[in-house]
Amino acid sequence: MQRGRTKRRNVSYLGLLPVPQGGTTDITEMYAARYGEPRPGEKVFIVTRQHKDGWEGYDKETSEIVPEKGEGVEELNELNGLHGLQGGVR
Numbered sequence: 001m002q003r004g005r006t007k008r009r010n011v012s013y014l015g016l017l018p019v020p021q022g023g024t025t026d027i028t029e030m031y032a033a034r035y036g037e038p039r040p041g042e043k044v045f046i047v048t049r050q051h052k053d054g055w056e057g058y059d060k061e062t063s064e065i066v067p068e069k070g071e072g073v074e075e076l077n078e079l080n081g082l083h084g085l086q087g088g089v090r
Contacts, residue, residue: 008045008061017048040068 014034017025027046031038038044043065050057 008047008063011047038066040066042066 012034014027014030017027018030019025031044031046043063045061045063048060048062
C-alpha cells in the first residue's frame with residue numbers, strides 16, 4: 001500500500017539550518033513550530049540548498065514517511081536528525 005504523497009507540492013522557506021551537532025542538523029523544533037507535528041503515515045519533504053558568499057548550490061530533496069507510534073523508531077530518528085545531510089550541506 002502506498003502511503004503519503006509521492007511528490008512535493010510547493011516549497012516554503014523554513015529558515016537557516018542550525019549548526020550541525022555530530023554531523024547532522026536537527027530541524028524538528030523548527031518544523032513543528034511552523035507546521036505542527038507530522039501525523040503517522042504522512043510523507044514529509046525537506047529541500048535544502050547550500051549558500052556561501054553569494055553562491056547557491058542545487059536543491060537537495062529528502063523525504064520520509066512518518067512511522068506509526070512505536071514503529072520505526074530508527075526511521076523516525078533518521079528523519080528527526082536528517083541523518084546523511086551533513087548539516088544540510090552536501
